[in-house]
Amino acid sequence: MDLVIYRGFPSAHAFTAFTIELSRFHLPGGSYLELTISMQDTDDIWALAMATVANRIKDQCSFHCGDTIDFGCHISSGSSMSAFVVSHPAHVSEEQRTIAIGDRSVELMELVPIYQEERAWLRGDGTLQGFLGKSPRESLMNPRRSPLL
Numbered sequence: 001m002d003l004v005i006y007r008g009f010p011s012a013h014a015f016t017a018f019t020i021e022l023s024r025f026h027l028p029g030g031s032y033l034e035l036t037i038s039m040q041d042t043d044d045i046w047a048l049a050m051a052t053v054a055n056r057i058k059d060q061c062s063f064h065c066g067d068t069i070d071f072g073c074h075i076s077s078g079s080s081m082s083a084f085v086v087s088h089p090a091h092v093s094e095e096q097r098t099i100a101i102g103d104r105s106v107e108l109m110e111l112v113p114i115y116q117e118e119r120a121w122l123r124g125d126g127t128l129q130g131f132l133g134k135s136p137r138e139s140l141m142n143p144r145r146s147p148l149l
């Protein structure tokens with residue numbers, strides 16, 4: 001899975017990355033998507049992990065808001081986060097979330113890195129809105145943040 005990485009967005013010491021081939025595949029549920037991730041870090045491993053997830057589970061996952069994905073190990077050596085939750089992108093306007101590419105409508109979805117205890121909460125009684133409401137969205141980009149639960 002190919003990636004594009006923009007440094008200095010959405011803040012000076014952050015990056016935002018996008019997949020650029022996922023929308024070639026017709027995902028379960030009939031949608032065409034590309035994924036994004038934004039982190040306050042210089043380590044591209046977060047973007048590479050997103051691409052790995054996209055490539056590994058593109059035939060099994062529809063990447064709907066609230067879906068959680070177990071990465072299977074720590075995403076980065078500097079963080080014990082090992083999962084993702086799918087959300088609408090925080091740093092892209094609602095109007096820019098859907099892109100027309102030829103005859104397709106491609107939606108942009110964000111992978112937010114999370115801890116296993118956060119994933120367990122989301123898979124249990126938690127909601128995506130409840131999780132996102134626990135902290136400012138910018139803090140979720142911090143690879144060294146404490147678990148919210």
